[in-house]
Amino acid sequence: MDARSEGEAVTSEASSDPHAEAASRLQAAGQRYTSGRRELVEALAGAARPVTLPDIESIAPGLARSTAYRNLEALERCGVVHRLETGGDHAYFELAESLLGHHHHLICVTCGAIADIELDGETESRIDDSLAAAARESGFVPLHHSLDLYGRCSSCDAAA
Amino acid sequence: MDARSEGEAVTSEASSDPHAEAASRLQAAGQRYTSGRRELVEALAGAARPVTLPDIESIAPGLARSTAYRNLEALERCGVVHRLETGGDHAYFELAESLLGHHHHLICVTCGAIADIELDGETESRIDDSLAAAARESGFVPLHHSLDLYGRCSSCDAAA
DNA sequence: ATTGAAAATGAGAATGAGTCTCACTATAGT
DNA sequence: ACTATAGTGAGACTCATTCTCATTTTCAAT
Structure with missing residues (x-):
């Protein structure tokens, strides 16, 4: 029931063009998609991982x-x-899950590097169910979750 | 007072006395368990949830x-x-999982309140397995994970 | 008990990521 | 073109957290 990890029907299909998405969402909020904002989205789309302001x-x-x-x-x-x-000096920014798809992070406790990972759909739905049940008990209305794995990246592990 | 959760085979059994635990761990590091530190541990142990410095x-x-x-x-x-x-103004502190047991958090996106929750063992092991597999692919050495549910607490939801 | 080295403390200064202000510029809609 | 509204840049500002350092406490060994 679980040997499925390939490109499955993901609930939130990532728009192929982040710029179009950004433009329309901003416009819907009465805001403009200026060149500076476009550069930001471009930078985030170009990076394969979350990035800091520096x-x-x-x-x-x-x-x-x-x-x-x-x-x-x-x-x-x-x-x-x-x-x-992440607790480091800077916050990290990435494209939202509506553009990137639902995913999680590997965070190196030594150097702070972050990588994106995806879990199989079955684990995800199990997580959602368990969290929803826990939320219900507490009178919480669930919105979204974050799941991060902390560890040592290969280079930091080699250096230790 | 504390809801006795079904005493399942939890890997890290919480020491009954946080103070004894703190004292021995500090001592092992060549440090002292002073009254100020004892007060801190007392404050954290007394709060049912993570707390900020204020x-x-x-x-x-x-x-x-x-x-x-x-x-x-x-x-x-x-x-x-x-x-x-959490991204709020202050960091939150709580006793470590070796004392409190493995758990996760409900975080209110409106007021920032945090509550502790536990998931069933089966979901936990499934999460561990999936994360371990993803880590392996990336050459990551897994250490621990964090899973937080963001949502609206009952009072903030009522106010909205 | 006394002493001395190491650890801890308190008060305030320093750091720095992130936010705010404001005068100016760019844009969209008429 | 005109105007109302949104965006920009430069730097001042905030404030959580960390650092400094002189003083005090603790512990272990006399």
């Missing part, structure tokens, strides 16, 4: 910090960008 | 902030305390 600055120089943070927040409110806190 | 200050007034943070860090290094980052 990362973004080195990928796309010339964006004022205040503007970058402001736009990241605007994009987050529209559901285009997701921010994750 | 919470701690109101529970146990009189501890200097710098000392509180320093000791929380010392206790974290010894595996007595666990810090969790």
Whole structure:
């Protein structure tokens, strides 16, 4: 009942074009898809992993910090960008799950590097069910979950 | 008072006395279990949920902030305390899983309140297996995982 | 008991990620 | 073009957390 991990019918199909998605979502909120915002989305789409603000600055120089943070927040409110806190100095940003698909993270406790992973559908639905049951007991309305694995990446493990 | 969860074969049995545990772990690291540290552990053990530093200050007034943070860090290094980052203003602290048992969190996206939950053992082992498989593919050495459910707590949901 | 080395403390200074302000510029719709 | 609205950049600002350092406490060995 579980040997299935290939490209299955994922519930939230990722739009092929993050830019189109961002533009329409922003517009729906009465906001504009400016070149600065486009650069942000481009930087996030180009990175294979979540990135910090310094990362973004080195990928796309010339964006004022205040503007970058402001736009990241605007994009987050529209559901285009997701921010994750890891306890490190900086927050990490990535495209939201509606664009990237539902996934989780491997986080290196030594160097902080993050990689995306996906779990098989059966495990996911089991998680959802268990969490929903626990939420119900507490009077919680569930919205979404995050599941991160902490460990040592191959290079940090080799160095230890 | 504490709901006796079905005493399943939990891998890490919680020590009945957090203080004894803290004392021995600190000592093993060449550190002392001072009264200030004892107060911290007492505060964490007394709270049924993760707490912020301001919470701690109101529970146990009189501890200097710098000392509180320093000791929380010392206790974290010894595996007595666990810090969790939620993206809110403050970090949350709770006793480590070796004392509290493995559990997860419900986090209210509106007010930030956190509650502890436990999942059934079968779901847990399934999660572990899936994560371990994903980690292996990435050359990651798994250490531990965190699984948090974001949603709206009953009072925030009622207010909306 | 006394002492001395190591560890802990408190008060405040310092750090720095992230946010806010505001004057200015760009855009969309008429 | 005109105007109302949204976005931008530069830097000031906030505030949680960390650092510094002089003083105090603890522990172990005398």
